[in-house]
Amino acid sequence: MSSLVLIDAGGTIASLPDAQGVLVGRAGSARLRDVLSADAREGVVERQAYAGLSEDMGLADAMRIVTIVAQAEAEGVGGVLVAHGTDTMEDVAFLVDLFHAGQGPVLFTGAQRAASAPGCDGPANLHDAVTVARDPGARGIGCAIVFGGRILPARSARKLDSSGPEAFGPHGSAIGRVDDHGVRFTATPRRPAPFAIVDPEPRVEIAALGLGSGPALVDALVAGGVRGLVVEGFGRGNVPMDVVPAIERARAAGVLVGIATSCIGGGTAPTYQSGARLAALGAVGAEDLSARKLRLLFAVALGGGRDAATAERLAREWLAA
Structure with a gap:
């Protein structure tokens, strides 16, 4: 079973309700590895990059994820999972993809409903991402978003629904699906040559x-x-x-x-x-x-x-x- 790095990057999947029931960022680790089944969590190492909500992220926060991905790739892991807030998931996934040169997949996922809400979708999305990361067909796909059963390349993925569980599309750009019967890839995304890692220009x-x-x-x-x-x-x-x-x-x-x-x-x-x-x-x-x-x-x-x-x-x- 391939080893995986799970990056906790905050967002709804890691959020908590305050006294008024408003979702706020968690101060420390969400221990997301613990929501995986015993089989799924085997070989998964969790690292924290960010603990707030994704609308508050800046370029420096996103570059911490880029750095952890590069370190994981250098360590020879089978793939990287990034649990991330949905508001800026498409941005950070694309930024990581601009720098990612490896064959191991980097898969972003998250939740539209917090763990405290009925019908929370985070655990299912995280299990799907693990399943995709361990599928041989995921080698070489670069950076993608796994959400609501769809596998979407970072280049084209966009948040299309602000609250529903199938948050990301366009559905026609999906390169595959994942469900309880496994992973089915239907396309291979374009992967231009990556950039050397530099701090992006903020202006x-x-x-x-x-x-x-x-x-x-x-x-x-x-x-x-x-x-x-x-x-x-x-x-x-x-x-x-x-x-x-x-x-x-x-x-x-x-x-x-x-x-x-x-x-x-x-x-x-x-x-x-x-x-x-x-x-x-x-x-x-x-x-x-x-x-x-x-x-x-x-x-x-x-x-x-x-x-x-x-x-x-x-x-x-x-x-x-």
Whole structure:
């Protein structure tokens, strides 16, 4: 039986209700290994990376998970499980995937219902993640989210339901399923070459646009000193035409700029006038990445003090791989 490292990274699966019944982060270890059956917990070593709720995590907290994963890989373990809060699970899973070079799977899971609630789903999800991690088909899949019976690659997984047990999708992007009859893989995810581990650049932000949005938010973020900026636009990566000059000003100021869509599927392309103008200005299209994930790709590409031109090249190479 392969050895596994279980990382306790807080979140609902490790949370506790306060005196008013409001869920709060646990101060110490949740001892999640103990919820596994005796057979499942054999060979599982638990390590703690974070003890709060995931909406409070920062890049430094996420990088502790990256470090533990790298250490586990160097130790030759069969795989890594990360019990994590669902609010930022897709972000941290993707960040880990940007750095993960090994063949052992790194599987994120968690809960929508706390252990104190009837019908808590954390133990079932954790058992599923162990089952997937020990399946030979999981070798080489990189980083994935195992939740509600689905196995979703970190690149495409997004939280689609704020409270239901099938929190993550899109279902069409699943690479497999897991249930009481075992694991069935149906696809192999894309795995571009990983980045060397560096501290991500924190000064990367997202400007989300809506009907009638103007240039003020983009200009304010540039004036505030961002090094990278992701504009979340409409459709295929379109923006109001009066926002285009602000993006041009951002580029002139040396800011790495990307354009993403708020849509779940379809990705970006310079099909319409504003999108074509942005492409001509050098904005990086997110393609299939969400704005949150393009932001993390930019943060890693800019990490280690790399300039915008180098970071743009690295981001484009990663997207094209």
